[in-house]
Amino acid sequence: MSESNAIANGLAGAGGGIIAQIITYPLQAVNTRQQTERTLLKKNKQSLVPQSSNGIATASSSGFFLQLFQVIGNEGWGGLYSGLKPSLLGTAASQGIYYFFYQIFKNKAVAIAAARKVKGRGDGTVGVFGWLIVAAIAGSLNVLFTNPIWVLVTRMQTHTQAERKIMDEKKEAIRKAASESSLAGSTLENKLAELNSTKPRPFGTVHAANEVYNEAGIVGFWKGVIPALIMVCNPSIQFMIYESSLKHLREKRSAKKQGDTTVTALEVFLVGAIAKLGATVSTYPLQVVKSRLQAKQEIGGNNSLRYSGTFDAILKMIRYEGLPGFYKGMSTKIVQSVFAASVLFMIKEELVKAIMVLANKRKKVVLKYE
Template structure:
């Protein structure tokens, strides 16, 4: 129980630091994933979908603060998510290791936990985490894409106004005045409570679990990540032991690199699910185009293939790879150092209690 608590605290602390460092890239990536653009505008889409273009666009229209939309609930979500994940991951890991040790005594196996067992451990911890924290990430996605949705609304109103002008022969001064009024609008303040009310008004309580199906399927992402990480770490420790080196001498840099490799493999293999999840959790496009509205996971997949093509499932992947790999590397490095710190403090406390007794 103590080791699970230490790992939970270490994971939460590492996650917060990694989140703060990489949050602007995460915001951009969510906006790239949720941008609905038709196949015929591919060349134009490629320009608008670049990270550099979106950085300039956000800073120009929203200031630097736009890159940190939804940071507060995101930090809370990160701490809660990683704390829950690492806590249960360590509990299930301890159980798996105990079972492996018992099997070794019975003459089955070498006492180590196999890859399949690591997958099960990570999947169980991930599923519990998803069910508990999905509402937080729905709000974060809404806040990250709020100005994007408002921009789409203004574009729809502008198109409707131009259409009305052509049909009703509006005078140029009148048309220009109304267009200027639209262009002068600024994004409305959009906090966590307003996002929560909006989700509830649209879909009720179930709205907070939008995207739960692809999110649960995406549990395989950390499962793959931790399988690669644990397997690589075990291989490194065995190599150190074979060379008669202390396995505790594994450096923070080595942990950083192992975390980067693990996250890269997991991200590339599960990215399409992440795009579908973000599309479902974001505010549905405003306007008369039903091709941009999704009633569920399968509806989103079918419409994305039909109207945007297969490349839409990989929108913003380069940004995500940079953000997630760097975040995971920082997370693993900081988490391991915090675990050592917390474990040391816990041992000192236990020694003091023994002396007092």
Template sequence: MSNAIVNGVAGAGGGIVAQIITYPLQTVNTRQQTERVAKKDSVPSPATQPAGSTLLHIFQVIRTEGLGGLYSGLKPSLLGTAASQGIYYSFYQAFKNKAEAIAAAKKRKGQGDGSPGMLSWLIVAALAGSLNVLLTNPIWVLVTRMQTHTQAEKKILEAKREALLKEASENDLLHSSLPGQLAALDSIKPRPYGTFQAASEVYHESGIAGFWKGIIPTLIMVCNPSIQFMIYESLLKHLRTKRSVNKRSSTNITAVEIFLVGAVAKLGATVSTYPLLVVKSRLQAKQEIGGNISLRYSGLH
């Protein structure tokens, strides 16, 4: 079995375990990212409402939807994780082998030391990440829809309730049927929503292209590892330089320091690309809430 396949299978297995453990947090995070309302003047706007703390949001979901609400879309998510990890590591290993072969060929010609440089590794990671995004984006569109389905359904019911109250207010009277209509709306529970329903909704809204909603910010986010790597190397260089200036006996970096530098680098990369993640989630979520086209996104703006 080739290294590319072995790395792909190993990456897929590890990704599935991590996905199961962290999925409730991902669900709540996606719902917070996609929470939005329209301005009163009906001008399209992605303005957000206060999301509240993540922990309170988790308890709210459990109270209203049960534990199952935290795992909406888990099945396609596991498929997406397995596919993403498998595709990424397989392509990464294949491109890595190619980069190493090119470096070895250059060494035989008297160029370089026979190992790929930093730029080569960044290109390898970018190519593998881009191909992974292009091939698996439809799965993540469905996962986002399923994670935010209940949220969208509640918005639809809220819009219907507001419409009934507005009609009664404008007519300056309270229809005898209004209390019954409001009670009927309050009694409606979110309908079952599976992968097939999500796929049908995406196709109905945007056709085949809808399955690649959010592809541009997702492709841009492929640079996340590059940013992390840049911050990591810069911090290590700063540490070594500082110790050299202080004339310490050893400039070696300890395991704890490497861990902390890695954590800071990952945090920096995540913070810098997080707005793109919000844009991606909003593009992939349901594009109309309660029939209000002011909440529909036509692109990155």
């Protein structure tokens, strides 16, 4: 029964994750661009950021709506769904793997707690620390299996942004060469017109995979895995709050002698939102570092803006961008992740009920004819 319960949770998690991902994907796409956008401290701008013709640094911070309109203006509505296909695959795999292992280890934790009660130790329930361990193990396995998919998704979400910055640098280089060699105005205009007429290259999943492999080989598909593993504490915190809150609700109803201790879909939605909010705020800086590592590193052609690893990224972000760099796009992420998690929890719980009902009916039918 425990194995079928784990499979039901895995399937429900995958289904709920796909639906939540489709609904909130534009928010995620914009948020990834906000996270990977470099905004340097004033003291570093003159020396590190390519300057436009009017002297304004090309790297700038933009809010959600400005970034949203920039994406639509430059790439059309389709730009908000760049990388959706591998993202849906990643979500299905990620949620399925996570909930499958989460349920397996949850069942074992419950069994251990029950055995301890029989021996006169504990009250038979899994404590907060137990839920943290369960979520951490499931999360670590999930990260190791699915990190390559998320590297591709990040590349596809930020490809146009990176290409635009590379194009801006080429234009600036032409202007600089023109000023140093007294290049004729018509020649300068022709070169700039040629660059402006250059159409963006097609960039699908295969292109992203080739780019990652050419840059760093197979290891490149596990870029950002260290902050991702550290971020396992995100779902751990989330599920600790979630399970503890549901347990409190059921105990409260049981104390009032209402008989029915079931939790409604709306209550699951609200509890899921609160749980995800707490987890997101506490681990957001690591998410920014992970996105920076997984995105294309050729930003402005400056080595000071490229990261060789997790600690290098952290040190350079502190030095050149300050602490605000670790919280870029957090408001967008809170809205996206909290809403997605709420929808996911609500749909998952309903799908689990439906799958278990179907499984029980099938079992009864089999027993009837045996």
